[in-house]
Amino acid sequence: MRRKNIYLLLCLLGTVLPYWQLAPWLSEHGLNIPLLFNQLFANRISAFFAIDVFVSAVVVFVFISFERSRLGSAWWLPAAATLTVGVSLGLPLALYLREGRN
Numbered sequence: 001m002r003r004k005n006i007y008l009l010l011c012l013l014g015t016v017l018p019y020w021q022l023a024p025w026l027s028e029h030g031l032n033i034p035l036l037f038n039q040l041f042a043n044r045i046s047a048f049f050a051i052d053v054f055v056s057a058v059v060v061f062v063f064i065s066f067e068r069s070r071l072g073s074a075w076w077l078p079a080a081a082t083l084t085v086g087v088s089l090g091l092p093l094a095l096y097l098r099e100g101r102n
Helices: 003-029 033-040 044-066 068-074 076-084 087-101
Strands: none
Touching: 003 033, 003 087, 033 044, 044 068, 044 076, 044 087, 068 076, 068 087, 076 087
């Protein structure tokens, strides 16, 4: 399997798996941002993972800014994907777009 296809598969997994957990929560609680953050930082373990994801998102944004010319005019897509889904979509999408330019 080509690297570009692997990145595309990771984009799919990076979208489906997080939303598989988020959709039922949203169905139950709606878009209750204070409750979301309360539960996100409910204990040190969940806070560890939350902070790790936030830092990883910053790393993805830095990577996108460094690779902007190699990503072409679609450079903004991984940034939007990181904000709307998360690092699990933003990073493989940036790598996918970067592969297309090589």
